[in-house]
Amino acid sequence: MRVAKRQTNLLSDVELKHFVRARVPVAKSDGAGLTFTLSAAGTATWILRFSHGGRRHELTLGVYPDVSLTAARKLAASKRVAVQQGLNPAAERRKEKARKDWTVRQLIADYEEKVIPTLADSTQRSYGRNLKRIESGMGALALRDVSSADIVAQIERVKAGWVELFTLWCVLKAIFKHAAGKRLVDTTPCAGIVLDSIIGKRPEVKKRLMLTDEEIGTLMNAKMNPENLLSVRVLLATGVRASELFTALRENVYLDEARWHIPKSKTGPEMDIPLAPAVVDWLRQLDVLAGQSSYVLPARLRTRFERFDGDAHVSKDAIREAIDFWIDNHKPKIRRFTPHDLRSTMKSHMRKLGVARDISEMCLNHKLAGVEGIYDQHTYYDERRAALELWARFIATCQAGEKWNVTPFKKTA
Template sequence: MQLQHWLRAVENDEAPTVRDPETQEVTVLPVPLARSDGDGLTFTLSKSGTASWILRYRYGGRVRELTLGNYPDLGLAAARKIAREKRVEIDRGGDPAADKRRAVSMTLKDWTVRRLIEDYRDKILADLGKSTQSGYGRNLLRIENRLGALAVSQVSSMDIVELIEYVDAPWNESRMLLSTARMLFRHAAGRKLVPANPCAGIELAALLGRRPPVRLRLMLSEAELKILFSAEMNRENCLAVRLLLGTAVRSDELRNAQWEQFDFAASVWSVPSTKTGPGMQIPLSEPVVNWLKELKTLSGDSAYILPSRAERRKAKFGGDAPINPNTIGAAIEFWITEHKPAIRRFTPHDLRSTAKSHMRALGIGRDITEMCLNHKLPGIEGIYDVHTYFSERREALAIWGAYLQRLELPQS
């Protein structure tokens, strides 16, 4: 009854008390509270109202503490019984506190890779950037499908090598897979589930050979641009290609653009967010404004400048959605494959390098072209120079737009 009184008092933000049986004097007890029952068994009560039974004993000359359980789940009689049993173990040379720690450790070592992945998703992946979440998330599924049932402590470097060989992905994707596995088992090592990261020492070049040469961005020539302007494509795709050239934005920025972001009176597009961080204002040249206005007549009542026509995709996004991330690239690829124009195979991202290179050829400074592409300036300058170069970018994009407009005119 006394223990229950103390527990209720702390739970009600009151001080526990004890009455002297002879003098009837009431004494206020300090919290946290620790009261010995004898032979090392101690009742403890924290300020938060957690009551526990602790067995204190000495082992190897040092004081040890073993938590037997919480009160009132474990009553006084049961706590005394367990304490007697543990003291027998101690008298025989045992160390029950160390045994309990080892048992907890072994429970962690019984984790499967699937459970480790769940823990990693919850504690690490959720705080990473969206693109990293996408890449790691894709490869975590591959790891789970292949190694999910294995105990984390049993995973060896051979399992990681076998995983990479089984997935048989291209070089760059295999690198992402190895990187994901390395970060996953780094998390396991941090939790003391493994003594060392099984990915340590694995070299992708030893498994797949040297990394293939990185594809260089190409610049379409003036002749190729003229062919591109006469491409036999869906009109929305033709306009999308022109806008990528005229604004030098990333394809994701264009396909996710909404009409509310455009101020035609000021000829400005306010991009809310970009790959490099905060959003920025993009000056719109005369031909870009004209292309946008034409696109407006084709987009209907959609909020997006490039709306999806696929009913399934629109339903997935609540009735209105931008085009698929691959739509523009697929349209370009289809045109090149089917019509075989006299043009090198290129991607939407190559249109950015095309814009930059031609602007440089038109006499526009390097730093201004970098800012037109929304690239950060290198080194210390990129840290301290917060000027947006808006007027300089407007002039540069106007020069570039006029050049594109000349190429768009029918050739005599």
């Protein structure tokens, strides 16, 4: 049996021009599924009709005369090849259109859903903070329209320190790497950008301050209100982080046992801190001042209590602000310092007092480095108690303005 040959190239340029001038709606086939259509509004369009998966599909190839007859035939031929290879050009076009329509806001939402939950808690917080900045600054931009200039402008508009801007830069690179991985963009607009050229080189890291014996004595006798002075003394004598003190719950402070339990947090594992007698006394005074609050250092502003359902710890900046207020208004003979400098002060003086490095590090709840940190799980509680009691006696000597003449610390067997 003889099979009829499928006719192609049925149209001519002359016919197409005639259809357009006549402005009468038509649908004329050029063969092999390629059709020229003219709407009542006078819009001429090329349509390719084809079968895929047992269903009929249509794909718009372009508008005539922008896409000529010759160009339309070439496009149609390439799409038919794709169909023969098992692809559906119409479905691919829909996916491509969806990708082109994404905004930066949609990309951020997808990143928050798929990537953010896999990151560490602290990273989630810092990335989340900067994702909000990016969404506010460029969320409405079409993803494929974002240029390197938009990335630079986003970094420049944020007024923050070097470390925070570095984090913002890391987040920008991360979300556009995510976009490239989903083929939402062909190349990341972050490519080629040098952060130092925008915000300069990282400032030299501030060296931690070690207060001298005289400065410790000045601090121990500071003219502060009782809560602030007791708080500063506890920080100095225990070496805890300020955050561990202002979030401390009274139920975790066992004064009768001279022990303070610090729960696990992002800054370190859980830990029991042995308390020297002087520190127990200071915490008893704070316990009286805390009233009905669950916290060792309750909030001092009524609005803060109301915001946290009737109980809250003191603001994270309260101790630092108290130190700054004391220095600014009383002009003591002491260098300006931060609560964190009290940790470096304790560490440095402990070493001078003869406390072994591993004990002083564990007093600060620092993880021991290398193989030693992996295999040595001993908490050195008794050794830490001896070291902290020695340290408490030292700062008491500084408070009294006396010279230290006690035998250096010896590590117990």
